[in-house]
Amino acid sequence: MDLLTYESWLTEHGLCRNTVDQRVAFVGRRLKAWGTLDLPPSFVVEWLLGYRGWTRRTYLMHLRSVYAWMVETGQIEVSPVSKMRPPPTPAPRPRPLTADALNEAMSAAQGHLRTWLLLGYLLGLRCHEIAKVRGEHVSETTFYVLGKGGREAELPTHPALWALAQEYPRTGWWFPSVQARRDYISESQIGNKVRAHFRELGIESGSVHRLRHTYCTTLARNGVQPRVIQELMRHSSLDTTMRYMDVLSEERAAAVRTLSPGWTTTPADQPAA
Structure with a gap:
């Protein structure tokens, strides 16, 4: 073939x-x-x-x-999957990494691998967006991203990423391909290496996209307004952004405790009518 x-x-x-x-x-x-x-x-x-x-x-x-x-092209007569129906679309759910898992993954990573993790966590970049980073895309204040469907965006550059940029070329691809037919590394190479890194640490289902979930959830937990997070995630719908935000049981409990009723909650102490 x-x-x-x-x-x-x-x-x-x-x-x-x-x-x-x-x-x-x-x-x-x-x-x-x-x-x-x-x-x-x-x-x-x-x-x-x-x-x-x-x-x-x-x-x-x-x-x-x-x-x-x-x-x-006449290589076969009938597709063996022509009658197979696609499975139901799974309900999306947020899958951020825990703080401990994130710290462990960052501490154990070096070189390009560590840069990929940082681009996922500090900018929320997808695999294919990481693969296409060029030196010209990065300044001290803005980070240009070529996203899904060719959509362009400029995100604020995190200081840690600007410091990291000093180790990379100021022009050209940050992650050039070793294959003659490509200019930059494939997203599958990035994704496979990131997943292998997490597996070595015993972290289940580790991926670049989980770093994107972590980016979104962490911003929400830090009190950033949902509309701001939507802009940073580059989603056309706020509903899509909300699917990336995880909520812990202790966060729900803390939310309820913020309620402060202006009346007594001890009716037994009140005189009968």
Whole structure:
């Protein structure tokens, strides 16, 4: 299978660079594990059923894409996942890291890995946004981000990130690719290395996106107004931002204790009517 031809096919169909990279990387991993994609539906479906939620849904979309290309180019006659329905969309829930987990992960990280963690926690950047950072994007006051759908934004630069920027080129990619066909590192490389780092520390489901959840939740706990957080998260809807904010049981209890009724709560001491 020619992955470069598949990559060109995806690009010609108008998919963004981020999605193209994800799908090509996924197919490469499946080819390495399976040897071929020309497999019976029972095998592919059984493999997919080993995953749940967003993971199964994402993998199914990747497989539908590559099998559509294979059918179109005459490599197979029928897609083995053509009749498989996507699983229900899981209800989103916030997944911030605990303070202890965050401190442990930061303390154990070095080099580019530590920079990726800081970009996730201090700016709330996504994997593909981290991959595309250039020296020209960073000043002492603003940090330019090329986000989802090509949307541009300027965020306030945290002092710790400005100090870190002195260790990186003032022009060009911060994380250049070692592959000739790419200019900058792929988001899958960043995501895989970050997840491996968390696994080594015994932190379950660690990822760059959990740092984004931590960024949002920490801002909320520090008293930042929701509309400000929405702007920093670069969400078009405040409802989306709220899904990133976790609430602890002790925070709910503390909220109730802020209520101060202006009347007595001991009716037994009052004279009967």
